[in-house]
Amino acid sequence: MQSATPLPGRVIFIYALGQLGWSLNSYAVGNLLVYFYMPPEQGVQDIPTFVYAGAVFGVFTLIGVLSAAGRLFDALIDPAIANWSDRKQSKWGKRRWFLRWGAFPFALFSLLIFLPPMEGENAGNLVWLFACLALYYFFFAFYVIPYTALIAELGHTPSERLRISTAISITWAVGFVAGSSAFALQGYFESLGLSPVSAFQRAIMLLSGIAFLLMLTPALLLDENKYVRPASSEAGIWKAIRSVIRNRNFRIFLLSDLLYWLALTFIQLGVIYYTTLLIGLDKSEASVFSLISFLMSFLWYWPVNYLSGKMGKRQLMLFAFLCFAIIFAVVSFARFYSFLGVWLLYGLAVCAAFPLAVFGILPNAIIGDEVEREARERGTQFSGMYFGMRALVMKIGISIANLIFPSLLLLGKSASNALGVELSALLAIGFSVAGWWVFRSYEERN
Secondary structure (H helix, E strand, O other), X not given: OOOOOOOOHHHHHHHHHHHHHHHHHHHHHHHHHHHHHOOXXXXXXOOXXXXXXXXXXXXXXXXXXXXXXXXXXXXXHHHXXXXXXXXXXXXXXXXXXXXXXXXHHHHHHHHHOOOOOOOOOOHHHHHHXXXXXXXXXXXXXXHHHHHHHHHHHHOOOHHHHHHHHHHHHHHHHHHHHHHHOHHHHHHHHHHOOOOHHHHHHHHHHHHHHHHHHHHHHHHHHOOHHHHOOOOOOOOOHHHHHHHXXXXXXXXXXXXXXXXXXXXXXXXXXXXXXXXXXXXXXXXXXXXXXXXXXXXXXXXXXXXXXXXXXHOOHHHHHHHHHHHHHHHHHHHHOHHHHHHHOHHHHHHHHHHHHHHHHHHHHHHXXXXXXXXXXXXXXXXXXXXXXXXXXXXXXXXXXXXXXXXXXHHHHOOOOEOOOOHHHHHHHHHHHHHHHHHHHHHOOOOOOO
């Protein structure tokens, strides 16, 4: 296999800015959609109802169904985008072509989702939301799948792949924290005289614009032809999928990753409810939780890199699953010791830092190792499909969580009845323990 130019730090930095962009851009749809269309019932209702928020089919909600359907659609097109990306020929590079054409519509539809065209509860808003979600998720895959495939192609050794994975984990966390500032920005714009809805929309508009510029950076500045080892695939989509799925080690990783994303999505969807209803704090403290947990996770990045070399990636992943289970166990009973207030919230944020660092860094490095091993042992290169299948499973997990979580809220999402919120934390414990059990069978190979 022909070698490529060694990877300098500035190239990793340019590449990582794209991760910062798409992390920031995807935050609102992934974490604020339920808040915007099913806000917590606490005092005066800041945000009016735009679509029907009651139960449908007895146990589901329209927002839950639409969110799950959007994620499922995204997951189903991931393998097609991955295969298209693996086979693409372009003078810009087969991955960068997608980044160039995907950045703007990806950013645009992340904003339009929160701009319902009609006031009040209306069927037109439901149609608008459905169409915008479908287009958003298409361009999400269009940008992100080729982007993540570059991890294995830019990194030519395990240490380089770990450096890249660490860098994009940092920028992913920065993007997540920046996205969580939407609540603070909403408060700022409200102080300027805007209504809560207009203030929230202005915040999302600002964040989406910044995200677009960041996503465009690697599309314009990364010289893919110079730093990526040339490799092409003529295999059709089903042959590529079969080649990836026959890797038993990768199948184990995928199942554990599914369970991880179920648990993580419950954290992301639930943080505003856990903060306000279980711990009894103001909604602005939800941003503080995200800020502390992700800033503290940076302190673990070097130790995670070091420990993965000493202990192995498998042991760290197993320990991280157990950490998540303990955190959710504390959250599920938070109302019994809510007198601790901010100290409880901050303590949970600090404890979440380690597993967030582990899951932020190691999964991409593990996939990169599997791609490299496949290329070395079988002479095939399906980088896009490996990351595409991971994305498919991730989005199935997020889809299921987005379907289940709003349904649980029907059982109680108020200060006087928070049963649904408490049950969400209990269910997340089960996901974390199941992920730990599955990943025990993973074989870490050199």
